[in-house]
Amino acid sequence: MDATRLYSVKSDMQSVVNAAATAAADEAMACGVGDASLMRSRALSAAKQAGFDGDSSDLELIVGVLEPGEADNSELRFKETPANQSNAAVVRYTRKERVSWLLPEAFFEPVELSVNAAARKELYATLSANSSTIKVTNGLLGNLIGGILGQSNYVLDPTSLSSLESTLLGVGDLLTNLGVNNVTALLDRPLIEVLDAVVDVAGGVTTPVGALVDDLTGAVGLGGLELSSVLDVKGDKEAARSAEFPLYDFIISVVMNSAHQLGKASGTGLVGLDIDTDTVPVLKPLLNNALLGDLQLALKLGVDNPAPVVIGPARQGEDNEWITEIHSSDVSLEALVDLELSIGFIGDLITGLTLGLVKVELLDSIRVPLVVQVGGGSAEFVGASCARGTNNDIDIEVVAHPSVASIETGTVRSDGGVAREPIHATLLKLALFTQPLLNLCVDADLGVSIPIAEQVHSLTGVPLYCPDGQCAHTLKSNQPTWIQGLDLSIENLALDCGEPSLLSILKPLIDLLVPLVEVLVNLVTTVLLQGVVSPLLMMLGVDLSGLEITMNGADQLSTQLIENVELIN
DSSP states (O other), X not given: OOHHHHHHHHHHHHHHHHHHHHHHHTTSTTTSOOOHHHHHHHHHHHHHHTTXXXXXXXXXXXXXXXEEOSSTTOOEEEEEOOGGGOSEEEEEEEEXXXXXXSSOTTTSOOEEEEEEEEEEOOEEEEEEOOOOGGGOOTTHHHHHHHHHHTOTTOOOOHHHHHHHHHOEEEHHHHHXXXXXXXXXXHHTSBHHHHHHHHHHHTTOTTSHHHHHHHHHTTOTTOTTOBGGGTEEEOSSGGGGTTOEEEHHHHHHHHHHHHHHXXXXXXXXXXXXXXXXXXXXXXXXXXXXXXXXXXXXXEEEEEEXXXXXXXXXXXOBXXXXXXXXXXXXXXXXXXXXXXXXXXXXXXXXXXXXXXXXXXXXXXXXXXXXXXXXXXXXXXXXXXXXXXXXXXBOEEEEEEEEEOOEEEEEEEEEOTTSOEEEOOEEXXXXXXXXXXXXXXXXXXXXXEEEEOOOOOEEEEEEEEESSOGGGOOOEEEOOSSOOHHHXXXXXXXXXXXXXXXXXXXXXXXXXXXXXXXXXXXXXXXXXXXXXXXXXXXXHHHTTOOSSOOOEEEEEEEEOOOEEEETXXXXX
């Protein structure tokens, strides 16, 4: 028996399958298009370049998943799956070979030689539905943090906010700081303990970021939570050891979880936010409006199903559902506006039109109770094209399913429902000389049209390794944002206090006041939605017609090649 020659033949066969499996894995679902025929074509081409000259039927391609077993620190094992679930390929090469070229073939039957190799290629992306700090204006994040800390005067230093966005936190850094051996155990650690570790990793409490995170360790409701509440790793968790995520998104998730717990403890489901209208720049058009007097704003926030930062691959699981799914939080925002008309302008207008016979007395403010509810939004990581060879670029594709949104006039009940309440006020008291004449009221409903549609977001040609540390990329669509597409109208506006006959004597005056009041209420509502409600919602990762998904970084696993792997059923 020519053992040396057979060993050499088998070694050459192993080189062929190594090259073929590596090439095939480029088109596994987690790294390419998940097309078995394309994977086979790539495998055969690479095999020929490695010296394969046999029949194509000698090479068998098996598509599947290469991942650890159930036990901790278990070896990688290969399981055959449909192409849409794949992150790896096995190529098996079987051929018959003569035992010896020195002896007649009739003396010995040819032996069957068989080798295989499994190659795994997979890209893990860090995704979140939390908006960039560019949109966190007017101290809204500081207001929210103050709410969960019980500090009405809490001020978020702009330096801390800027540092949050520019700071990336590594999974490996947390493993090292906490002395944890694996990612699964890390995700099970108490959140408060992890926040203490984040303070250390960020440079201690003397740094802006460290001080902010240290403040959050005193937030309500975090005591019973684990890290997995704010950081979710899909697929092979150990594959995310080198992944990084932005500290800003992490902090927003911590804040959302605390707000959820605080809302439950309050019995109302809501957290009050202290808003000083005099310090909110976007409200200046209202505060400086000659037709308006005093303006008071009260915000309350309710959070359910707080959204974590998610790290995972682009492939499906055994249930044919996408493994990596991002969801938005379910948010209820109650905004109560008390709007006072300027008695000077209105009084002068009425007095002038009635030749001074009718006097005006200002009564109640106009109460505009708004409830904005957004929930159910989600997105799936459905496609990834890995960097190959000298090309350092990757492609990402995400399908976003819009949030279900509503804007109504009313207040939030303790069960999360909406108690409908129209816009109403007994506004003005009119008197003829000194004798009461009649009252003017405001009664109106709010009509809102919100365009929504499923959105496909994609990023192409993104550098795998972040240039100058700029890792975050927003997955954008060509559809308008909800603010651009929002159709807001004031409906059923009446000033007659339910007694229209009383206004007949002043109909010309009322005809002038109706459009004036309508414009003012519309202006106040629009400014409130665009300048306060929208930024706050987007800061929390929700929007009224869709999700803004951000890829905060990607980690492409180095090619894992296992020779003569054991196949499991």
